[in-house]
Amino acid sequence: MTTDSPETTWSTAEEEIMEATYRALLEHGYADLSLSRIANELDKSKAAIYYHYDTKDDLLAAFLEFAVDRFEETVDTETGDEPSEDLEHVTEKLLPLQPDAEQRQLQAVLVGLRSQAVTNEVFREQFTQIDERLAATIRGIIERGIDEGAFRDVDPSRVAEHILATVNGAMYGRTTTDRKSAAAAARVSLASYIDSELRRRS
Amino acid sequence: MTTDSPETTWSTAEEEIMEATYRALLEHGYADLSLSRIANELDKSKAAIYYHYDTKDDLLAAFLEFAVDRFEETVDTETGDEPSEDLEHVTEKLLPLQPDAEQRQLQAVLVGLRSQAVTNEVFREQFTQIDERLAATIRGIIERGIDEGAFRDVDPSRVAEHILATVNGAMYGRTTTDRKSAAAAARVSLASYIDSELRRRS
DNA sequence: TGATACTAACCGAACGTTCAGTAAGCAATA
DNA sequence: TATTGCTTACTGAACGTTCGGTTAGTATCA
Incomplete structure (x- = not known):
């Protein structure tokens, strides 16, 4: 009953950013999510994030996919x-x-x-x-x-x-x-x- | 079947602020809700809001009550x-x-x-x-x-x-x-x- | 005249974003 | 094997803007 979805792949750097975003979201919630906070969780500079993503919106779009993938993994059912x-x-x-x-x-x-x-x-x-x-x-x-x-x-x-x-x-x-x-x-x-x-x- | 709740009363000024907050929230969502935007909807200055509420958190707490009251009014059932x-x-x-x-x-x-x-x-x-x-x-x-x-x-x-x-x-x-x-x-x-x-x- | 309900102007901090610079690594060349 | 050229992945400082919040002043009215 697995409905397949594209499944994007992530470089290690990108994955670390997604993971840091995840932690920042957990701690502060979406309304108080900032690049500084993500950078803090990442232990890298804000600019490092901009090397991988053009804008905050881009990052959020990527993260949305990341979180949705993670969710659908857990649901995938035999x-x-x-x-x-x-x-x-x-x-x-x-x-x-x-x-x-x-x-x-x-x-x-x-x-x-x-x-x-x-x-x-x-x-x-x-x-x-x-x-x-x-x-x-x-x-x-x-x-x-x-x-x-x-x-x-x-x-x-x-x-x-x-x-x-x-x-x-x-x-x-x-x-x-x-x-x-x-x-x-x-x-x-x-x-x-x-x-x-x-x-x-x- | 009405479960009674305290029901705060609002001055006209306060009610206008609540109404303006409501409109600002509708347009921009919670994450992008700011006092400037509320003041815009209110057609008064930011400081006018601070005359009635000490902090943004105070205003949000009041608005939460306002919205909850409005919700429970619509549900109240004979x-x-x-x-x-x-x-x-x-x-x-x-x-x-x-x-x-x-x-x-x-x-x-x-x-x-x-x-x-x-x-x-x-x-x-x-x-x-x-x-x-x-x-x-x-x-x-x-x-x-x-x-x-x-x-x-x-x-x-x-x-x-x-x-x-x-x-x-x-x-x-x-x-x-x-x-x-x-x-x-x-x-x-x-x-x-x-x-x-x-x-x-x- | 004193309280009420504001406005205009401003503050420091934080925001998203950009930029110049750089250390590390690799591939080709001398 | 050392040198050169180029890429990747960053850093730290700074940009202009907006943030929540403050302060001094003012018009209105009892």
Whole structure:
């Protein structure tokens, strides 16, 4: 179920800049992200960054790709036997019941970037594609489930959007509030919905 | 089902500043929000703002309250007869099938503010409270539905978190992507879930 | 006349960006 | 094998602009 995307390659220098940007974003957030702060994290001069990128906007565009790649790596999912298991697998990837520090950090960075999509077209296009790909993956699993007779004859597109919205919303809540158990509760309820509403009654 | 919150009052001058901040945020986004830009929208000098607010942070804290008040006004919901109708009513308020310009703008501003909750504690507390109140409202409707025998005996808290996450996620997607019909699809699927999974089978 | 609600002018710091210069390394030539 | 020429990857200083914030002064009105 892997939807392939171009995958840019990075020189070591560029990768170090991306990594430094990542750390600066984590510490200060997008609104307070400056080249000085990135340079600090990088342990090189501001001008060193300009040797590799023409403008701050260029750097940010590159970083957006970097972060999106990193996100889609973690989601990339093998296909199993049971469609309902595939669905659980993909929701666990997107919204782990117990996310580790790395997953939480990546989500925090992505939420910061994504909010820029409200005013910035380049960002909005990227996140449109991300959601499009995720929805397609989920839709594919549901379609397979219906074909195989494991799922009832629901509208795959609608249910896929429902699942994606729930997963996105729970993740959003998890990174922007202190409501610790809310995301997990949403996921559990979603799982029981999938099980009882989608799975064909025996 | 109105959960009351303090409701600050604003002088006309303060309200004009809040309104100007609102417009500046809409145009430039949180990351590029400056006092000069607010003053521009206000048609007064920067120092005029400092007459009413000590620091930019003070102004932002006040604006956060202003925006949250405005949001909760639009959500405030009368209670009807049927719990399932109440649930539809509250989801329509939170995620209108055809949002008007004002609703879209307010959501855009809130998404911008909310992303700051990742790094800023004051913001995170506010959005924690918002979600807490919304979850409580939804949970209350479900509990009433179970009591009255209209709903099956589900875990009200879990289902409430599910609904809230879906609604939040769909709204988030709506304001940060170009996937025009996705939010509506999620809401329709959610409604059919509520109808068939929650409502007691006849 | 004193409080209220401002404006104009300004401050130092930080911003994104540019520039001149340079150390290290490599490839070709003498 | 030493010299020359050129590239890569930087540094540090400086540019003009904008930032959040201040200060001194002023018009309005009770």
